[in-house]
Amino acid sequence: MQPPIELINYLKQNDDFSLIIHVNPDGDALGSMLGLGEALKSMGKRVTMYSRDGLPHHSQFLPHCETIIHGIPIEDKTTNLILIDCNESKRAGIEGIGYIKRIVVDHHLTEGDFGDIKWVVPSAAASGVLIYHIIKALGVEISLDIATNIYTAIAVDTGTFRYSNTKADTFDIAADLVRSGASPSYIAEQMYNKWSVERFNLLIKFLNSVEIYGDIAITCLTKEMIASTGAGPHDTEDIVNFSGMLESVKTSVFLKEADKDFWRGSIRSTKINAAEVAAKFGGGGHKNAAGFKATSEISQLKKDLLKYLTQE
């Protein structure tokens, strides 16, 4: 995988860069930005890094993360923007701000035409993969800190090499990053074993809410469950995936309380048409994954859901 020569030349020939990632950043966004930022700094360039929403608790081990400005830049036409892990200004909260040039490095499907120099590769497992190739093309040596940041980026977006985006070249890059000092076990420890007691208690409440009817699982997360455990907004991430461990479950519905008797539902299925069930509640989506919003008392909502799910 080779970055566009125009991108590499522009990075080499210019000296001032503002790096920005998407709102609610994850480890791929943060690790990618920090890895590229460190590489550009080592070339003597002025680099400023921004994250509108700061860093979630479990990303605070990333080397040099304390240099990230929590916020968005003010109008500044003396710097070049590098938008990482997203490809629209809105996703970074920086609509309407001017720059010399706007560079985009991302692995999500591109939708708009934002960016003067773009490298968007949806088949890449992580933005970290693209940043790795950029750093190699720049001829910068991968330091321990760069390796740790990029390894984390890739580990987060592949579920430490468990998701279907994990390819042979993902492992080639991981091997190289480990040779540059990245520690797989240290990083995994930071990613997975740093749960707060509040989040842990929310997981227990969530698991206790799982209801199984044959190959259907219905789970829910209420405002009361979140409030009573003292969990924060990031703490619901990943928790819903736990019901996916069950071999017998082909269809799962997750209900999240948005307001009193108002629920956001998401349906995932490998058996029935999720979109058709979601449509009964005025929602929609795809065959395997769909969503809806419903105003209903919870036990009635579950009854209605079960009726439609077993009819399909």
Added chain:
Amino acid sequence: MQPPIELINYLKQNDDFSLIIHVNPDGDALGSMLGLGEALKSMGKRVTMYSRDGLPHHSQFLPHCETIIHGIPIEDKTTNLILIDCNESKRAGIEGIGYIKRIVVDHHLTEGDFGDIKWVVPSAAASGVLIYHIIKALGVEISLDIATNIYTAIAVDTGTFRYSNTKADTFDIAADLVRSGASPSYIAEQMYNKWSVERFNLLIKFLNSVEIYGDIAITCLTKEMIASTGAGPHDTEDIVNFSGMLESVKTSVFLKEADKDFWRGSIRSTKINAAEVAAKFGGGGHKNAAGFKATSEISQLKKDLLKYLTQE
């Protein structure tokens, strides 16, 4: 990493092999045996594979696992033994059985002198790593099925690349196995998302039993919890590790009911001397990990434990 030339020559020059693994086999033992077995068969050799304790439920996706004989061989001095993922006959349940030659391939610390040709490498992440190098040295092409078996062996013993035994060469091998057809996501799905409802319910009961006192967690698994969920003997594996997710916990004690008011305890700590606490209950071990047995009513046992744990 190069296998001993004596081992490779012996495998090439002989035609009849009985492959055996340790009792209560895990994915490393099974995947390693199946990978080597398939490679030797492709060279035209007679191969018989044995597992005294059969296969756990979550290993039954391994290619050709149906060819494994559930049991131990009878006395047979016309075959060569290959003992995999252990290095003592007792660990495989085959004490006193005679063979032409006894070959040992293992990554555990060797204790006895069993074996005529041995390749024991404690620094290897998995026996699968050694089998990979043997197959390469034999000059056998790695088929999809061999790749799936060996990838699984390595994935199991490294926690899919999360444990500290994961090195750069582990990723090199993973990359090569993926190029030979192994699917990281399919294998991870089989390893982690095939929980039975019974096992899932046991996990919920276990998590509900977690008691946290500052940086101490006490967890327990009673016979009643196992019986009421209908969980089987393999179902307690991994479950105890869930309390390790907590960032604030430095010391954790797991109590498993062996009989009425009789408990097997294990203490893990990064803060206190686990061996000293275990010694108070007549047990012992290391600074970071120790064990004991205690005859006591559970609430009294927890009180006593907390007293010693907070004194240390």
